Amino acid sequence: MQASSAMLQKQLYAIFTTPAGAIEPVLANMEEHLAFQVSLEREGVLYAAGPMWSDDEKTWEGEGLVVVRAGSRGEAIAIAERDPMHRSGARRFTVRPWMINEGTLSIRLDMSSQTFAIL
Known part of the structure; x- marks a missing residue:
């Protein structure tokens, strides 16, 4: 990690979530899951977070990725366990620590129209 010591080194946690079986339970829990995601966003x-498309970029098979701010992998697991998708058994998850070193985020704010875009 010495080579990246001058970089951001922001520690986050990636929650990879996959269907535990058929897609129907995933769809049945979607509304409650999205409300949970919004609550995490507000906190x-x-x-x-968002869906993971198939490799051909045409279909969705229930997989998702959720990246959270947490103090440890254990805290990130506790967050994932609270997700209605995981509580119901519709999806399984794994948690991996993820350190952000490089990248950029650009936001355009047009004041006259009071609109913005993530570029």
């Missing part, structure tokens, strides 16, 4: 815990 400042959620960094980013």
Whole structure:
């Protein structure tokens, strides 16, 4: 890690979530799951989340990625366990520590129209 010591070194946690079986239980828990995600966002815990498309970029088979701010991998696991998808057994998850070193985030804010875009 010495080579990246001058970089950001922001520690986050990636929660990889996959269907435990058929897609129907995933779809049945979607509304409650999304409400949970929004609550994490409001608390400042959620960094980013969304579906993982198939390799051909045409279908969704129930997989997702959730990146959270947490003090440890154990805390990130506790967050994942609270997700209605995981509580119901519709999805399984794994948690991996993820350190952000490089990248950029650009936001355009147009004041005249009071609109913004993530570039």
